Amino acid sequence: MADDALFTPPPTEPRSSMRTPLLIGGGVVLLAVVLMLIFGHHKVQAPTTVAPLDSYAANLPLSGIEMSEATSPFAGGRSTYIDGKITNTGTRTITGVTVQTIFRSDDGQTVSLQTVPLMLIRTRIPYVDTQPISVAPIAPGATAEFRLIFEGLPQSWNQQQPELHITSVQSK
CATH class of the missing domain: 1.20.5 (Single alpha-helices involved in coiled-coils or other helix-helix interfaces)
Structure with missing residues (x-):
């Protein structure tokens, strides 16, 4: 048992x-x-009002502004490029710039208000390649070429040069 x-x-x-x-x-x-x-998925709202200029913006004049356009057969859209030069006439080394761009219609109404980072042109051959300013900071007294890129601008835009406002500057 x-x-x-x-x-x-x-x-x-x-x-x-x-x-x-x-x-x-x-x-x-x-x-x-x-x-x-x-x-977790908050959509960032695009600004609907013009932002104030950064206090250092007066030390960063933009010059030689030129616009160009390209149509992408793959994306099915149109890209608008704004190229120019930025000069640092101040005393700080610049590591980042944010530009608010105002596109207007023929009657002067704002049809697109976009805020984008200013990207420096790294190379032009065989194509234009850009990089953030933080990769190649702009020293006092230096000038650098830049490019702003915009996708899908409205048909009501008057095709004139938009207003460019420097709304944020980062420096070291």
Whole structure:
């Protein structure tokens, strides 16, 4: 009889004891994913008003402004480029510039207000390649070529040079 006790199966625990923690854990993970989807994707609103100029903007005159346009057969859209030169007449080394650009219609109404980073032209051959100012900061007294790139401007734009406002300057 003692041998029978050695070969009896152990008492089984109810399966529901493991099911409850797994269900609770799964519910917590699902809730976390839903909350991240709801609150994690805030769309950045485009500015609807003209931003004030940065206090250092007077030290960064823009010159030699030229516009060009390209049609992309792959993207099916039109790209507008604004090239020019920026000169640092101040005393700080510039590591970043943000430009607010105002495109107007024939009657002077604002049809597009876009804020973009000013990118420096790194090379022109075999094509124009740009880089952030932080890669090649603009020292006091230096001049650099830049490019602003815009996609999908409205048809109501009058095709004239837009207003360019330096609204943010980063320096070291």
